[in-house]
Amino acid sequence: MGKITLSNVRKSFGEVDVIPSLDLSIENGEFVVFVGPSGCGKSTLLRLIAGLEDTTSGAIEIDGKDATTLPPAKRGLAMVFQSYALYPHMSVKKNILFPLKMAGMDPAEAEKRVANAAKVLNLTNYLDRRPGQLSGGQRQRVAIGRAIVREPAAFLFDEPLSNLDAALRVNMRQEISELHQTLKTTMIYVTHDQVEAMTMADKIVVLNAGRIEQVGSPLELYRAPANTFVAGFIGSPKMNLLGGAAAEQVGATTLGIRPEHIDIVEDGPWRGVVGLSEHLGSDTFLKVNVEGIGTLTVRGSGEIPQRHGDSIALRPQADKLHRFGPDGKALK
């Protein structure tokens, strides 16, 4: 089991309200990603759930039981930290064994579980090494091993991949997703990287200044962002957000159009000059200075010939326009 419910949870540090007031329900077995810019309160929220920070007010329930004042050790959750937080004086085996020792588990059973976890995480050959003798990816696996042996109600991940290099990050991302499919345990994952959020989550919670901007599946957020913040945050490259005449024409204060929903055409409503073209092989990203509108990012195929200084015509896909009102919220 691993259902987590937050009701009216508030957290302030002195005068500063980091999380003003927040309600959230996480279902058993879900992979939930908290995403948002630095300082939006996503890590604080995770630490509140973990019990590493006390709530200022509100309640946290884990599997229907009030856990608001329970110490971390009693909440039945496991956490993987950004810095891995391995015990440097213990071998890999002792690191993974530690939570079981704390739980007073029968040593034979504990050894069995450690062996199993090591096998799943490809750590069998490293059990006698110290964390200092491992690579970043291996350390991260040990941290995950230490979390899974306890069979917790839920896993909490606090930006676990940010210390890894790009290639390793993609691998570990897939490994964590596979782990979730195997274990089917609730996972809460904090990241500032929207690509991680989109690729891993069943449900994304977009946070901004301690408030939830939107909750939904990755595609829901991509297709129907509730406001300009979510629209600008989800999707890579970012959605073009236009004001002025272009927006007024469609009866909105802000008009949103994703780079992949603008076609390069022979003749179209928008004309402009290519300022920058980035050829990635599979795709090309163009920054186009459009008269009367401003700079638009356009995504084209990898083969398009346009270069810096070329004049082109653009046509937005009419059914992919996002309209936002004066308060930044999406118009129906």
Place this chain on the structure above:
Amino acid sequence: MARKTTQTRKAVVTIAAWLIGIVIFFPILWTILMSFKSEGDAIKAPLAMLSSPWTLESYGEVQARSNYALHFWNSVVLSLGSTLLALLIAIPAAWAMAFVPGKRTKDLLMWMLSTKMMPAVGVLVPMYLMFRDLGLLDSRIGLVGVLTLINLPIVIWMLYTYFKEIPGEILEASRMDGASLRSEILYVLTPMAVPGIASTMLLNIILAWNEAFWTLQLTTSKAAPLTQFIASYSSPEGLFYAKLSAASTMAIAPILILGWFSQKQLVRGLTFGAVK
């Protein structure tokens, strides 16, 4: 960018370093040399003194005249006792300041350090009177208390800087792993802090062993450590260089040996946190 080091430059620096080292060590060397001379030879001109015969006469006399064993034992009790007591108070204090700091933690640390800037002689009279009234003059218990208190700020500071280097996330991880406060201290923090605690302990033993103000003022015989033993040979009425040197050599030898064998640990402890 690598710095160009010429052979000459290296030689000059090496010679300068050796010279400074010798100048610093010279008084100790001279004391040791003098302790192996007769009283008459010790007051001769330096070169004449060096060529005179070597003898253990001064050591014999010092042994016969005073009770070295008692003073040595007092030094051991005072330095070890005050160090253990200081650690007992400082570990929880440094712990709290490093991991659960309050608004005033930094001020508190500065205030503690500022007490070390006060000249000890400023409180000599009140301290002496208090000791007299409490019947603590010339007692080991009283002196252990004083030595603990005067070194406590340094002990807390050293442990605080050391604990600060231990990432809080590791302690949080142990809490998430189900460790109670006791297990967290016992299995995670203490093993990680052992080198820091050990070097703090060593430094404090050395400081307490060498402390010569309060130990001279507050003791006469029963609780007198080796500092008092040396002082008893520095007589205004006559020149007893050889005996004074022998007494000094016997007093500094134990701590010199301890320091020699633990210098690696000491240097690491003192420079910890300076370079990451």
